[in-house]
Amino acid sequence: MSYVVTLSGSPAARSRSTHLLGLAETALRVHGAAVRRIDARELPAVALMHADFGDAAVRRAVELVEHAQAVIIATPLYKASYSGLLKSFLDMLPQRALAHKPVLPFATGGSLAHLLALDYALKPVLASLGARHVLENVFATERDMPVVDGTYAVTDAIADRLAEAIESLVRALDDAAALRSLRDGRRMSNERPTREADLFVR
Numbered sequence: 044m045s046y047v048v049t050l051s052g053s054p055a056a057r058s059r060s061t062h063l064l065g066l067a068e069t070a071l072r073v074h075g076a077a078v079r080r081i082d083a084r085e086l087p088a089v090a091l092m093h094a095d096f097g098d099a100a101v102r103r104a105v106e107l108v109e110h111a112q113a114v115i116i117a118t119p120l121y122k123a124s125y126s127g128l129l130k131s132f133l134d135m136l137p138q139r140a141l142a143h144k145p146v147l148p149f150a151t152g153g154s155l156a157h158l159l160a161l162d163y164a165l166k167p168v169l170a171s172l173g174a175r176h177v178l179e180n181v182f183a184t185e186r187d188m189p190v191v192d193g194t195y196a197v198t199d200a201i202a203d204r205l206a207e208a209i210e211s212l213v214r215a216l217d218d219a220a221a222l223r224s225l226r227d228g229r230r231m232s233n234e235r236p237t238r239e240a241d242l243f244v245r
Contacts, residue, residue: 045076045216048111052118052129054084059151059188060117062195063181063205067115067149070209076216079107083132091131105136113145113216116165120152123160133168142173145215147208148180151188158182176215181208 049068051061061082068078081104083091090098108114118125146169150161161180169177187201197205 045074045112045213045220046110047071047076047078047113047115047212047216048107049078049080049115050108050117050129050132051080051082051084052116052126052132054126054128056084058119059183059185059195060119060149062188063149063151063183063197063201064115064117066197066205067147067209070206071212074209074213076213079111081107081132083126083128086132091128091135094135096135101132101135104132105140108136108140111144112219113147113212114141115147115149115212116169117149118151118165120150120157120160123157124164125150125160130168133172136172138171139173141169142175143219144174145176145178145212145219146174147178147212149182150180151183151185154184155182178208178211178215181205 049064051064053060055061064080068080071078086100086104087095087098089095090101095101116129118129148161148165148169150157150165152158152160161182166177181201181204183197183201187198188195190196
């Protein structure tokens with residue numbers, strides 16, 4: 044079973060970016076993945092502000108990311124940048140925390156003018172954390188996610204983008220699992236003759 048961590052960088056409990064994250068989590072569970080969410084806003088603010096690596100809640104969140112096989116990061120975009128709350132948490136991750144993991148970014152903003160913030164602000168930080176397989180992002184504006192009957196709705200275009208993104212992530216996880224299986228098979232094949240020779244000598 045694949046293990047995916049979703050990370051919400053929204054300072055609000057209810058937001059468009061966290062709504063996208065919830066839709067993604069539901070889709071991943073349909074595919075049989077185990078999903079754990081980290082809400083950065085629920086982590087101790089003082090620990091984040093002062094980079095307190097000894098805080099138990101922060102340490103648990105960091106360990107979730109380190110042990111995940113894939114990570115989805117969702118953030119609102121403000122003034123052409125991702126949230127400061129998300130930045131505070133990312134700054135506490137070890138330098139190679141995202142190495143060998145597919146990473147899928149989600150973002151929401153007032154208009155398409157904010158879209159470049161993903162390429163110029165967020166992706167360099169992900170790369171600095173070892174991410175080499177960053178999947179194509181899902182970006183939605185307020186028009187793409189109107190409020191209908193008190194909850195967020197998504198346009199067909201965003202629903203399609205989200206479905207494609209999840210399919211890409213699932214394929215990436217399957218490819219990684221196949222590669223691990225191949226490596227394990229080769230390792231066992233290389234070890235077996237040695238053990239058999241040892242038994243023969245005895």
